[in-house]
Amino acid sequence: MNSDKVIEEIRRAVLSAGEIITSAARTELKIDEKTSSRDLVTQYDKLVQEKLIAAISEALPGAQFVSEESAEKGDIYAENAFIIDPIDGTTNFIHSMGNCAISVAWYKSGEPFYGAVYDPNAKEFFEAKSGEGAFLNSEPIHISNQTLENSIVLFGTAPYNPELADLTFDLVRKIFGKCQDVRRMGSAALDICHVACGRAGLYFEATLSPWDYAAAALILKESGGEFVNLSGHEIKLSLEKTSVVAGSKNIISESSIINH
Ligand code: IPD
Ligand code: CA
Ligand code: CA
Numbered sequence: 001m002n003s004d005k006v007i008e009e010i011r012r013a014v015l016s017a018g019e020i021i022t023s024a025a026r027t028e029l030k031i032d033e034k035t036s037s038r039d040l041v042t043q044y045d046k047l048v049q050e051k052l053i054a055a056i057s058e059a060l061p062g063a064q065f066v067s068e069e070s071a072e073k074g075d076i077y078a079e080n081a082f083i084i085d086p087i088d089g090t091t092n093f094i095h096s097m098g099n100c101a102i103s104v105a106w107y108k109s110g111e112p113f114y115g116a117v118y119d120p121n122a123k124e125f126f127e128a129k130s131g132e133g134a135f136l137n138s139e140p141i142h143i144s145n146q147t148l149e150n151s152i153v154l155f156g157t158a159p160y161n162p163e164l165a166d167l168t169f170d171l172v173r174k175i176f177g178k179c180q181d182v183r184r185m186g187s188a189a190l191d192i193c194h195v196a197c198g199r200a201g202l203y204f205e206a207t208l209s210p211w212d213y214a215a216a217a218l219i220l221k222e223s224g225g226e227f228v229n230l231s232g233h234e235i236k237l238s239l240e241k242t243s244v245v246a247g248s249k250n251i252i253s254e255s256s257i258i259n260h
Contacts, residue, residue, distance in 0.1 A: 006059045007114055007129070010104055013055035017048045017102050018120030021087065031094060038159045040090055045069050048086035052104060056082055066239070068211045076210065076239055077110040083214035083237070088117075089187030091159075098122070103189040105214035110237055115215030117189045126193040128222035136197050143225040143247070144198040148254040151201025153179045154191040156208070164206035171204065175255055188244070192216035195246045196223035202247035202255055206230070209241055220246050232258040 001009075021044060030043045049069050056063055064074030067084040075081060082104060087093050089100030098121040106114040117126040126141070128134040134141050144151060153175050158164045176182050179201065185191055189212060191203040196219045214237060217227045229235055230243040245257055252258065 001059055003113070006056075006106075009055060009059035010106070010114070010116060011125075011127075013052050014102050014104055014116050014118045015125070017051050017086070018118050018123075020044060020048055020051065021093065021100065021102070021120045024093075026096060029094060035160055038091070040094060041069055042087075042090065042094065044093070045087045045090055048102060049084060052084055052086060052102070053082075056104075066210060068209070073239065076107070076237060079109055081107045081110075083107060083211050085189060085211035088189040088212060092186040097186065099185055099187055099190060101187050101190045101193075103211065103215045105211075105218065107214065107237055112214070112218040112221075112237070115218035117193050117215050117219060119187075119190055124193075126196065126216070126219050128219040130218065130222070132222070134196055134219045134222035136193075141197040141219075141223050143196060143220070143223050144201050144251070145248070146201055146251075148175075148179050148201055148251050151179055151251060152199070153182045153255075154185055154194060154200045154203040155182060156188050156191065156203075156205030157184060158206040158208075161207050168206050171206075171257060171260060174260065175202070175257065178255065188212040189216045192220050192227075192244075192246045196220040196225055201251045202245070202257075204230070204243075204245045204257055206243050207241045208244050210237055210239060213244055217246075224248070226252055228252070228258070230258065230260075 063080040064078035085103040093100045194200045
């Protein structure tokens, strides 16, 4: 199957996984704790993951998978590696807050090739193919050209790493004085996409896993944004967690968030 056909299959699988999320039987949620009472997984995270892996494996036999809820992680640098977050924003999902997403990234030998982030509640499908721009529901998107003063800033609280709370909230306090307002939305993948389409000027989080950002980072870069860590270095896909800053070059510089 050629790569465009595989992408078609990914779109189809992601859209149908979105229906699993929007039609989930909310009264029958089975919630398990992973590392703490903040780090949760439901039967729907696992079901979405299973459906996505099955559909992509059929379209591209031999593909490797690095998926959040799967204990066995494939080779992230394989010729065809898929980095999947079946539900990004599980805590929102559990509390019926909306704002959660399915994130699927296709990397070839460690380089981004295609990324999809789908918010099934808002019916917003963000996607990008390397070198071909970024799209929201098939319309081209671009990062904001506003100043920080006229922008909303999004951040994540790195909830599974409470030792990073002081760093996070120190940064939030500093940036709050320089921007229009701050928001903590609850899905890193969507936060990065909100920056990619110009709704927010900046997003940062003190630590993220590859499945949180792999697809959204490509969408952001294809929309003209910068994706770096809190030391200002470009982020190379890795199984290791990393801090993340997403925005336009100007807003990142105005924020003084790098090496604060
Ligand atoms: C989490 C969300 C959250 C972010 C966390 C992520 P999950 O992903 O993206 O917004 O603050 O760092 O781990 O656990 O809901 O897939
Ligand atoms: Ca996630
Ligand atoms: Ca998840």
